[in-house]
Amino acid sequence: MNDDKSTLEERAKYLPSHTISLSVTLSLFWWINSNYGNLLLLSLGASSILLVIYIAYRMNVIDHESQPIHLSIKIPGYLLWLTKEIVLANISVVKHIWLGNSSISPTLETIDASQHTDLGKVIYANSITLTPGTVTVDLVDDRMTIHALIKENIDTLRVGEMDRRVTELEK
Amino acid sequence: MLAAATIAILVVMLLAITRCIVGPTLYDRILAFNMFGTKTVLLISVLGFLMGRPEFLDIALVYALINFISVIGVLRFSDSAEFKVTPYERQSTKEGEE
């Protein structure tokens, strides 16, 4: 979060829609976990949600990073693609577990990320970590240090299918 | 089927706790502990279905959050001296199988 860069106008521009999305999320979460319809408990829930929103506002964390609603149109397609990748990677890693230690070639390498925003980089890094076989160890500016179970995994990442999709996502 | 799943998850938890006890470095132990916690979440959910009491899912939800916070809380101390990997340990993890 670049606090000095984001001016007051920018913060004001982000505020209403993100506050609404945060309160809707919190209300849904409260209702799912309690499932009460009684008026007293509902009002207690509403007051606790208001308290949480006030604290979040004081902490200055209600922004496009904690509530990425501008991604909500594109993200389901990306998640479907990511699920497919995770299933494929799982099969490969399970195969290597049963084949034994001679079949793996652990590597630690640094690759470039082409995203511009912090949010995009975090999505990319977390997608890499979520896929079995590759773990993001470090992220400095545009360079990520990746540990891979098999050398081919790094080559697949270098080709950049996932990188391209995340970059498309943030536009 | 649910009973079989419970037993399988218990076996996996046993494997994780083995690594937690054996683990040459501190990081192996934290990793195994994290895995043990995630498997506990699964175990609680499956047990809830096995006993016909889906209320157990609330406990599983809370356990998932506490597990994450405990791992991050332990890593908060990763600047301290116990977390430094000594040359002896480094050698033993690199050449432990010779």
Add this chain to the structure above:
Amino acid sequence: MNLFLEISSGICLLVGCFLCFSGGIGILRFPDFYTRMHAVSITDTLGAGLVLLGLMLQSPDGLVLIKLILILLFTLFINPSASHALAKAALHNGLLPREDKGANKGGDKPSKL
């Protein structure tokens, strides 16, 4: 329809348990910390996902289904962060990963148990 749900839930539970078991074998078998992390990430993504999916197919009412989805979402959001934090702390404190050559030298003996 009910029988179909039962059977598919059974298959999901079975495959999920097999994946978790493979991860458990992997955490004992792999040579060093970083490779063990990949084994754990199997049990955290598809292993947990399939077990919870199997439970979702059996769930008696909607609220239980939503809670299971929440547990799955938390698992998927939390575990990458935890493993990234762990790997970063390990690398910064000087735990070096075994590179390719070491793996070939070590052969396929199980790691010390």
